[in-house]
Amino acid sequence: MTTTLTRLRMATQKSGRLAEASERLLKDAGIKIRSSKGQLTARATNFPLDLMLVRDDDIPTLVGDGVCDLGIVGQNVLEEYRLDPANEDVDVLCRLGFGGCSLRFAAPADEAFELANLEGTRIATSYPLLTRKFLEDNGIQAEVVTMHGAVELAPRLGIADYVCDLVSTGQTLEANGLKPVHTILESESVLIRTRADIGSEKSDRADALTTRIDGVIATAESKYIVLNAPETALEEITRILPGAEAPTVMPLLGREGHVAVQAVCQESVFWETLEALKRAGATDILVMPIEKMML
Known part of the structure; x- marks a missing residue:
C-alpha cells in the first residue's frame, strides 16, 4: 500500500471544457478514479494517484510550486503564467490533443x-x-x-x-x-510536471503514468492495417500508408511473389487512402482500431 507521501498528485480542472476530457484521458490510461460530487480531491483506486480539482488558472502555480507533481492545463493558461517572472517554470511533457x-x-x-x-x-x-x-x-x-x-x-x-x-x-x-x-x-491542453525534486519513487510513477498517456494519445489516431499485395508493389504501398514505419512483411503461403503486409498507421486512414492502396495492387485490406499502445 502506498503512503500519501509517495502518491502522485495531479492538478486538473474542476469544471469546464478540459475537465471531462482530462477524466476520459485518465480512464483510457487505465486509471480508476473514485470521487464524490462537489469534492476538491479525488483518489485513484488502482494507481498511486490523487487528483486536485481546481480552477484552471491555479494549475500552473500548484505544479510550479511543487504542491502537485503533474497537471493538465491549456497552453493559453500556461503561457500567461510563464510570462510572470515571479512564477516557477514547469516542464511540458506532451500535448494531449484536446481543448483546442x-x-x-x-x-x-x-x-x-x-x-x-x-x-x-x-x-x-x-x-x-x-x-x-x-x-x-x-x-x-x-x-x-x-x-x-x-x-x-x-x-x-x-x-x-x-x-x-x-x-x-x-x-x-x-x-x-x-x-x-x-x-x-x-x-491545446498539455501535461505538465513540476521541476521540484519529487524523489525517485514518485518520479518513476510519474514516468509510468506519462508512458500510459503517451500510449493513449498515439492510439487515438492510429489504426492497424493488414493487406495482401504483390512484392513488386511494396515500395508504392509503403509510400501510401499514412504515418507507417517499417511495416511487417510476410510471404503468403501458396502465392509466390505475394506477401501479407501489417502496419500501424499513426495518421488518419481515409477512404481515399484505401482506394490508393487498391490501385497500387493491394487486396483484402483490413483497417482495425487499436485499443492500447505502448510506445
Whole structure:
C-alpha cells in the first residue's frame, strides 16, 4: 500500500471544457478514479494517484510550486503564467490533443481590420500578459484592460474598443457583433510536471503514468492495417500508408511473389487512402482500431 507521501498528485480542472476530457484521458490510461460530487480531491483506486480539482488558472502555480507533481492545463493558461517572472517554470511533457482553441483579437464585425487599428485603443482581455507581449513585440501602443469573464461584452459596454479572447467556434463573438481578426496563440491542453525534486519513487510513477498517456494519445489516431499485395508493389504501398514505419512483411503461403503486409498507421486512414492502396495492387485490406499502445 502506498503512503500519501509517495502518491502522485495531479492538478486538473474542476469544471469546464478540459475537465471531462482530462477524466476520459485518465480512464483510457487505465486509471480508476473514485470521487464524490462537489469534492476538491479525488483518489485513484488502482494507481498511486490523487487528483486536485481546481480552477484552471491555479494549475500552473500548484505544479510550479511543487504542491502537485503533474497537471493538465491549456497552453493559453500556461503561457500567461510563464510570462510572470515571479512564477516557477514547469516542464511540458506532451500535448494531449484536446481543448483546442486560439487566443485572438476580435473587432467589430463591420470593421476592415488591420493591426495598425489597435494603436491608441483600449483592449479588454483575460490574458493581459500575453496581450501586452504581443503589442510590445509589434510596436503597438494600446491600453490593456484586464477582465475575468464576459470579455466579449466590453465593446458593447464601452469598456474597450477591441477584445483579445479565447475562440473555439466564434459563436459568442458573433452574438456580440464581433469577429476574430488576428491570432496570438494556438492552444491545446498539455501535461505538465513540476521541476521540484519529487524523489525517485514518485518520479518513476510519474514516468509510468506519462508512458500510459503517451500510449493513449498515439492510439487515438492510429489504426492497424493488414493487406495482401504483390512484392513488386511494396515500395508504392509503403509510400501510401499514412504515418507507417517499417511495416511487417510476410510471404503468403501458396502465392509466390505475394506477401501479407501489417502496419500501424499513426495518421488518419481515409477512404481515399484505401482506394490508393487498391490501385497500387493491394487486396483484402483490413483497417482495425487499436485499443492500447505502448510506445
